[in-house]
Amino acid sequence: MIARRIIYIALAGIIAVSTFAQIDLPPEKFDYVLFWGDKRIGYFTYTLKPVSGGWEMRSETFMAVSADGKPGKIFMLTHWELNQFLKPYKYELSVLSDEKQKRHLTVDISGQTAHIREGDSERIIDLPENTYILETMLPDGWVLFSRKLDVSRDSALYAAALVPQIGKVLPLSLFQGNLEKTAGEKTRKFAANIGGIEIEFSAKIINRMITYWSAPAQGITIRYTPQLDKEEIQAETVSVDILKDMMPQNRLPADIEVTSPILLDRITAEIELQIDENTVILLENKYQSFAGDTAGGQITGEIKTRLETFRGKSSMAYPVGPIVEPLPGTLAPSKNIQSDAAEIVSVAKKISAGCEDIWCVAKKANRFVADSIKLGTETVSAKTALLISNGAPLSHARLCCAILRASGVPARVVGGLLLDQGFWIRHHWVEAWTGEKPGWIPIDPSTGEDMNFSPAHIQLWLDEGALKPSKDNSVRVESFELKN
Known part of the structure; x- marks a missing residue:
């Protein structure tokens, strides 16, 4: 865009x-x-x-x-x-x-x-x-x-x-x-x-x-x-x-009613979504599976997402020293994730002080952003979000990602849909690389979720994806379970 x-x-x-x-x-x-x-x-x-x-x-x-x-x-x-x-x-x-x-x-x-x-x-x-x-x-x-x-x-x-x-x-x-x-x-x-x-x-x-x-x-x-x-x-x-092409689509009506999404244990849903042509589709991870088709920028099929609980087991020791990026670009600064900015490097040093494993750094970075940055509507860069203490969920994700990279922890922005007040809304969060065995672990610097990451998140894309406006876009929940 x-x-x-x-x-x-x-x-x-x-x-x-x-x-x-x-x-x-x-x-x-x-x-x-x-x-x-x-x-x-x-x-x-x-x-x-x-x-x-x-x-x-x-x-x-x-x-x-x-x-x-x-x-x-x-x-x-x-x-x-x-x-x-x-x-x-x-x-x-x-x-x-x-x-x-x-x-x-x-x-x-x-x-x-x-x-x-x-x-x-x-x-x-x-x-x-x-x-x-x-x-x-x-x-x-x-x-x-x-x-x-x-x-x-x-x-x-x-x-x-x-x-x-x-x-x-x-x-x-x-x-x-x-x-x-x-x-x-x-x-x-x-x-x-x-x-x-x-x-x-x-x-x-x-x-x-x-x-x-x-x-x-x-x-x-x-x-x-x-x-x-x-x-x-x-x-x-x-x-x-004007109905199909011009109406913005940042949310979809949800056919599931729960008191709070954090009470969910798992969700199974049929999805039919048109994805923006510049979006990199990413549907599979530790807590989510997908069976269907993604041809032509359309995602059609069944998606299952469950509660991801992680307490840091087998997380890589910290400081990590020289580390090979698990994926290209997950340690380097970028235009909107300025992990080399002096302000962000300073925050990263304070957050990572005393941590003995990567998971400690990831949790502290996540909670710093959730507690310090007001949730607003402005989609700005990581550095700007830190300076103004305000930003949309994508801005929260960029800042958290930048702090982790500045700490030497590989991190990437991902996104998709989040169940919120009767709607599936466009949302972004972060995955932190915690080592070969745990792999990529999700954290949400907008909601503050880390050790318990709710299945109210449906991951669809890598980085800054978006839905393509279409009246046919839908998420139909087939079943769901609450935590015991």
Whole structure:
């Protein structure tokens, strides 16, 4: 995914918001082509102009889509009323499908309160300080958001986002990436996260105009174009299935009810899962077996997973001295697992002090991350997770893996699905190499599991895998047993 290729240069802090006596900008009109993968399926265009007492912005997003094989055309029109500092006090969204209005909602903001109205319903929401109106499938709010950023600096932003279409305020985090040159002009990359949904964009240093915006989970990308022919794009027949291809799939409904997953002893399930083409499938381990087929990026068959209990028997002595990697790359640092970073090396020395076997180091690293790093939605590198004490499960796994490698212990990130509150959610954890006889032992630095690793984990991939969105993805539990 593109988000994984962004070079984070993130430091804990607050992005400097430009301060103005008043906003002094020329009127704007910019056009963009909208892609799904490499398919051109629509466009996005907006105008921003001064009006009496402030500013006005209007945008139009068009997408050629289909649902269950039926082609259609969707238009999303927005109207923003802004004060002289580009702060919105009214937002209006209309969604039209085949020229028929399907949705119409308005947001009125007064002070720290938002009134969202759609049809006969009204919702009143209290807004935290530094709340921005942003959508995860529409780029218009991001156009205004970029105007508030100091794109010349390297720092991080933690704020809140009001997402009108779902009527919720979600946590917003933003990390600045590297500087680049696009058509001879300097641009800055950004990686944002709204409630677990990743957004990427690039903005010019000179005027903070967005040149590129992407919602990777939905596969949507927009790119600036100096010329746009709306009629030509609307006449094209290329479309994308919004149900099958564009809906993010980070969780699946579970057909099993238990008070707590840690009470489980074993699970047998039939799985049918579409796996992202960049994913390395890994289904077999000490506590899990699979019988079925993995051809064509689809996993179909029966999976059995059981409670893994390990107390360190036959674990290799520590310090280990020179050791041959059981698998290539399981001791070396990488872009997101910076085991050679001074901060991580320092933590590794403290954690491993006094340990006489590898299992001791693995447990202490696992519990350090589980206790010290707050579980959030930001997918960041190991080093950044340590600096900000926050991160998604993948970030927890990266940091734990980095600490182990810095201690001389081979480790790797793995992942799949975790049973959590009625859903199978996308999840990542760590396997530590404890010696020839025990082999790879799982630990979960998000849940803190190590000596007793629950069968609520279904391992599917090595490193940073993902499910490919599909309405056919399913996990059907055939049987399960609880611990005695």
